Amino acid sequence: MTFQGSGGLDTSGVRAGGSGGGGGGFGGGKIAIGGGAGLLLTIVALLFGINPGDITGGGGTSAYQQSNDVGSNEALQQQIDDCTIELANTSDVCRIVATTNSLNKVWPTLMKGYTAPKTVIFSGSINTGCGAASSAMGPFYCPADETAYFDPSFFADLKRMGGSDGPLAQEYVVAHEFAHHIENLTGVLAKGQRMGNEGSVRIELQADCLAGVWAYHADKGPDAMLEPLTDEQIDSVIKTARAIGDDTIQGARSNPESWTHGSADQRVRWFKIGYADGDPRRCDTFATNDL
Template identity: 75%
Template sequence: MTFQGSGPLNTGGVSAGGGGGGGGRIAMGGGLGLVVTIVALLFGVNPGDIMGGADTSSGQQATGDQAALQQHIDECTVELANSDDVCRLVATKNSLNQVWPKLMNGYTDADMTIFSGGIDTGCGAASSAMGPFYCPADQTAYFDPSFFSELKRMGGSDGPLAQMYVVAHEYGHHVENLTGVLAKGQRMGNDGSVRIELQADCLAGVWANHADDGPDAMLAPLTDDQIATVIQSAKAIGDDTIQGANSNPEGWTHGSAKQRVRWFTTGYESGDPKRCDTFATDDL
């Protein structure tokens, strides 16, 4: 068990999207497509210009799929969050919204859209092939639950806390958007992108530190084995893992496996968002 307690989850701000065939799952090339397209979204580029776009037509089948997914979301409970990927996404949002208002003055929640196929966003047309992403234009985090199988294929873990780390990372981008760091990084090219991503890893670690605090915490006390699944996933999505050990660091956009593990661990061990200032150091 990861979540403790019982009863319905708060599904406010969570909606179903996409459905139907969409743009299809584009081959990710070992995850490189994920890196390219997320950067496109962060830097305000229409990802359709890079990946060929997505058919976001809302035909009868797509409408039916979306309605079924919305019903699934609306029926999520704490108990289901321990076995169901969609409900785990919703529950993680609940936990994040429990933790971040205590850590950050002026924190406002980001919406969540759970989708499959293709979808229109404030940052342009997107497809499931892009993996999870946060769009600052509409302050919404987007997730296709099928990504977790892709993450496992890439060498990561599809364990509950590893999945929640992915969600917490995207909400870390929301925190960066609220503080202005996201815009700052966007002006700095690849170096800024790496610092943005590593800071989001660190902020995910901060959340994990606090997510099991107190009698009303949604998460049961975290174990070393659960943290190990996060470390496994962070390593799997390092630029050197995805692009190869001999790839040029100047072309990296997310940071190395070692850097991603380091910054998540910094956040998790300290529980202090101030320790996540990746823009204040030359030693990433």
């Protein structure tokens, strides 16, 4: 249990989507970021060590049109609409919704000009402003439509990979994708895209740090949605960050030059930097050679 209070949640920015069915696994599927003039094709928000160079070039769109997939999953949409704070402590879907509510309370206090991203909870496959995607991709953010996409079945896969499916670990996943939206708003995303794998690593580590910033603030103040976080809950995030480090995923054959998300130690370190005092200015991974 992490959310406190009772009552309904703001679901206005969250929609259901996807074909239904399918899901699980990692690998396969292609997605490209399209849209604005000069926007480079890449993938920026996957939590897992998939090389952007391996998956760009397929399924892109030159201009975003609202996908017919969004809102097509009526049962899932009803579940979203019925979410309450109480259900956020037992339902993965409602936990995603509640986390978006918390993020959209915290970030306006920290960032001038913050605008909330849209959120799509989907199952199976879905069309996005960045092209076609599937559950196999894991959670991702598409800057072309400024939307974070989540398939709740991912959390079970995360646990099988050695991460945690605890509430705060799941919320960290959502916060990480929202952090990519913040990077999109600040221009960091475009900067990292021009740098290849090195830029991708810096983007992902900054997102981990910004997720830590959110966690620091999310349980503070009279309007805090989260109960005071415990050491055990923070440990569940650290366990998850270690499980999705490039060196953990790639194993003994890991080659740092191929990394796109950073090592297990780097991901833990940057989350801790953000969580230490909740200052987003400390998350500038582009201003240091000590990742």
